[in-house]
Amino acid sequence: MAIQAEDEEILSKFRDESTRNEAFNLLLKKYQQKIYWHVRRMVIDHDDADDIVQDVFIKIWKNLPGFRNDAQLYTWMYRIATNECITFLNKKKQKNNVSLDDVDFELADTLSGSDHFSGDQIQRKLQEAILTLPDKQRLVFNMKYFDDMKYEEMSDVLGTSVGALKASYHLAVKKIESFITNTD
Secondary structure: OOOOOOHHHHHHHHHOHHHHHHHHHHHHHHHHHHHHHHHHHHHOOHHHHHHHHHHHHHHHHHHHHHOOOOOOHHHHHHHHHHHHHHHHHHHHHHHOOOOHHHHHHHHHHHHHHOOOOOOOHHHHHHHHHHHOOOHHHHHHHHHHHHOOOOHHHHHHHHOOOHHHHHHHHHHHHHHHHHHHHHOO
């Protein structure tokens, strides 16, 4: 077997009770880091991202037997991770009884004080700019810019038309450019 198992092979092993744990370990090896960074870019804090990723993989474990191959495995997992991020951010907003702008300000504050963030000044500025975006634009920008996802894949994950995603990405890029050029 190759180092990186193919999705079909993983799913096949998962369907067999005797190789289910092995299949899940292969799934973790193949996707855990990608899912972590997707979540981390949304919630910024390392500990929060770790907790969310753990929840994501618990949901994947519980729901994988019902996976119908309607979408690619990664797209399906990405959707679960995205929904967990949105749920987390909404709970954080409600728990603190603050506006989403205040949550974004808190995330930006976390970014500047994070021991786990090792980016240089330009990368930090980009991350701060991304935090000024509305959630949907932030998601679309992260998926396109960092994960190099195709609009069709994003459409599957977010349930939004390709045209709307292209518009969101374009707006996000313009806002980021404006943020960066106006704060120098």
